[in-house]
Amino acid sequence: xxxxxxxxxxxxxxxxxxxxxxxxxxxxxxxxxxxxxxxxxxxxxxxxxxxxxxxxxxxxxxxxxxxxxxxxxxxxxxxxxxxxxxxxxxxxxxxxxxxxxxxxxxxxxxxxxxxxxxxxxxxxxxxxxxxxxxxxxxxxxxxxxxxxxxxxxxxxxxxxxxxxxxxxxxxxxxxxxxxxxxxxxxxxxxxxxxxxxxxxxxxxxxxxxxxxxxxxxxxxxxxxxxx
Amino acid sequence: xxxxxxxxxxxxxxxxxxxxxxxxxxxxxxxxxxxxxxxxxxxxxxxxxxxxxxxxxxxxxxxxxxxxxxxxxxxxxxxxxxxxxxxxxxxxxxxxxxxxxxxxxxxxxxxxxxxxxxxxxxxxxxxxxxxxxxxxxxxxxxxxxxxxxxxxxxxxxxxxxxxxxxxxxxxxxxxxxxxxxxxxxxxxxxxxxxxxxxxxxxxxxxxxxxxxxxxxxxxxxxxxxxxxxxxxxxxxxxxxxxxxxxxxxxxxxxxxxxxxxxxxxxxxxxxxxxxxxxxxxxxxxxxxxxxxxxxxxxxxxxxxxxxxx
Numbered sequence: 001x002x003x004x005x006x007x008x009x010x011x012x013x014x015x016x017x018x019x020x021x022x023x024x025x026x027x028x029x030x031x032x033x034x035x036x037x038x039x040x041x042x043x044x045x046x047x048x049x050x051x052x053x054x055x056x057x058x059x060x061x062x063x064x065x066x067x068x069x070x071x072x073x074x075x076x077x078x079x080x081x082x083x084x085x086x087x088x089x090x091x092x093x094x095x096x097x098x099x100x101x102x103x104x105x106x107x108x109x110x111x112x113x114x115x116x117x118x119x120x121x122x123x124x125x126x127x128x129x130x131x132x133x134x135x136x137x138x139x140x141x142x143x144x145x146x147x148x149x150x151x152x153x154x155x156x157x158x159x160x161x162x163x164x165x166x167x168x169x170x171x172x173x174x175x176x177x178x179x180x181x182x183x184x185x186x187x188x189x190x191x192x193x194x195x196x197x198x199x200x201x202x203x204x205x206x207x208x209x210x211x212x213x214x215x216x217x218x219x220x221x222x223x224x225x226x227x
Numbered sequence: 228x229x230x231x232x233x234x235x236x237x238x239x240x241x242x243x244x245x246x247x248x249x250x251x252x253x254x255x256x257x258x259x260x261x262x263x264x265x266x267x268x269x270x271x272x273x274x275x276x277x278x279x280x281x282x283x284x285x286x287x288x289x290x291x292x293x294x295x296x297x298x299x300x301x302x303x304x305x306x307x308x309x310x311x312x313x314x315x316x317x318x319x320x321x322x323x324x325x326x327x328x329x330x331x332x333x334x335x336x337x338x339x340x341x342x343x344x345x346x347x348x349x350x351x352x353x354x355x356x357x358x359x360x361x362x363x364x365x366x367x368x369x370x371x372x373x374x375x376x377x378x379x380x381x382x383x384x385x386x387x388x389x390x391x392x393x394x395x396x397x398x399x400x401x402x403x404x405x406x407x408x409x410x411x412x413x414x415x416x417x418x419x420x421x422x423x424x425x426x427x428x429x430x431x432x433x434x435x436x437x438x439x440x441x442x443x444x445x446x447x448x449x450x451x452x453x454x455x456x457x458x459x460x461x462x463x464x465x466x467x468x469x470x471x472x473x474x475x476x477x478x479x480x481x482x483x484x485x486x487x488x489x490x491x492x493x494x495x496x497x498x499x500x501x502x503x504x505x506x507x508x509x510x511x512x513x514x515x516x517x518x519x520x521x522x523x524x525x526x527x528x529x530x531x532x533x534x535x536x
Binding site: 036037038056058059075077078093094096097115116134135136 | 477478479480482484497498499500501502512513514517
C-alpha cells in the first residue's frame with residue numbers, strides 16, 4: 001500500500017501521481033492522509049486502483065472518475081463524484097450538495113445523508129444513499145438509478161427523463177412531471193441488485209418507485225404561455 | 228463568493244484563545260474572499276458601560292485627543308483604545324446617543340463600525356491575514372465571534388462594503404451570497420427613514436433586519452421574514468450579545484458547515500475552516516438545513532432551532 005500525506009506533499013503532486021497509474025500498475029492501493037477538507041482530491045483518475053482518503057474532503061472529490069474506487073472515510077464537500085464515468089466512490093459520512101451530478105456511469109455510495117441537488121442531470125450513474133437526500137435532487141435526471149433508504153426532500157426528480165428513483169421513506173414533494181410508478185418484478189430485481197451493491201440493510205419491497213410522467217417530453221400548445 | 232466563519236464557545240477556558248482560533252479560520256477562507264476581511268468579537272464588557280468602535284481613513288488626525296474632546300460632551304468616563312484605523316471608545320451605557328451625536332459633530336469623517344456592550348467590529352480592505360494582523364485579532368478574547376472574507380460582486384471594494392455589518396446594539400451580520408432585490412428594498416427602507424450608507428447589498432439586508440427589530444420583531448422573527456422579503460442567495464450568520472444564529476435561503480446553494488462539541492459550536496463556509504479546531508475529529512458535523520433559523524445562546528438551551536418555512 002502507498003501512503004500519501006496530502007498536507008506535506010500537496011494536491012498537484014497527489015493527483016499527478018494518481019494520474020500516472022496505468023491500467024496494469026502494481027501499486028493498486030493508496031491511502032491519503034491529512035485531507036483536511038481540501039478541494040479536488042483524486043479527480044480524473046483512470047486506472048483500476050483503490051484510493052482510501054482518511055478524513056473529510058472539500059469540493060469536487062473524485063470528480064470525473066473512471067475505473068478507480070475512491071473511498072472517503074469521512075464526509076465529502078460539494079460536487080463529490082461529479083461527472084463520474086465508471087468505477088466506485090464510497091462516502092462513509094455525509095455528502096454535500098450536488099453529489100454525483102451529471103454522472104454517466106459507475107456507482108456512488110453515500111452511507112450518511114446527501115444534501116440538495118444529489119444526482120442533478122445524472123446520465124447513467126447509480127447513486128445509493130443510506131440516509132436522506134435534500135431538495136431538488138435528480139433535477140433533469142436522464143438515466144441511471146437513485147436509491148434512498150431514508151427520505152427525499154422537496155421537488156424530487158423535477159423535469160426528469162428516464163432515470164429511476166427508489167425511496168424507502170417519505171418524499172417531501174415531487175418535482176414537475178415526476179410521479180410515483182408501479183413496482184414491477186423487473187424493478188424489484190434492479191433494486192435488489194442495487195441494495196446489495198450499496199451494502200444496504202433494506203428490503204426492496206419497502207421502497208416506492210418514482211420517475212417521469214413523460215408529459216414534458218413533447219411541445220404542448222396548451223403550455224405555450226409557460227415556455 | 229465569500230467566506231464566513233463563526234465560533235461560539237461553551238468552554239470558558241477557551242475564551243482567551245478566541246481571537247487566535249478565529250484568525251486561523253479566517254485565513255483558511257482567504258481564497259473565498261481575498262479583497263477585504265472583518266471580524267466581530269464579543270467580550271471584555273464592563274457593567275454599566277457601552278462600546279463604540281469607530282473607523283477613520285486618517286486615524287492620526289481623527290483620533291488625536293478624541294477622548295479628551297468627547298469627555299467635555301458626554302457624562303462620565305471616556306476611554307479610548309486605538310488599533311490602526313479603528314478605535315474603541317468606552318463610555319457610560321446611557322451616553323451612546325449623546326456620543327454618536329457628538330462624534331458626528333466633531334469628527335464627521337469618522338465612521339461607526341459597531342455599538343453595544345460587548346461587541347467590537349474590525350474590518351478593512353486587504354488580505355484576511357493582513358487585516359487580522361493590523362488589529363491584533365489573535366490577541367482578542369471573548370465568548371463568541373464571527374468573521375468574513377469578501378469577494379465583492381455587488382458593490383465597490385471599500386471598508387464600508389466589508390462585513391460584518393452592525394444591525395443594532397450588540398448585533399451584527401455577515402453574508403455569503405448576493406441579494407437581487409436590494410435596490411428596490413433600499414428605496415423602500417430609505418422612504419421609511421432608515422439610514423443606508425452604501426450601494427452594498429448586504430448593508431440593505433442588515434438595515435432590513437434592524438428595521439424589523441425596531442418595529443417590534445425579535446431577531447428570530449426578523450430572520451424568518453427575511454426569507455420572504457429578501458430575494459437572492461444568502462447564507463447569513465448573525466451575532467448577538469448571547470450567541471449567534473444561522474439562516475440560509477431556500478435554494479441553499481451557498482455552502483455552510485457546522486460543527487459542535489462539548490467545547491464549542493463552529494460555523495464555516497467550508498469544512499476546511501474547521502479542521503484545526505480542538506477535537507474536530509469527534510465533533511458532530513452537519514450542514515444547516517435551508518430556510519431554517521438556528522440559534523445558539525449562552526443563556527438558553529443549545530442548538531435551539533425552529534422551522535422557518
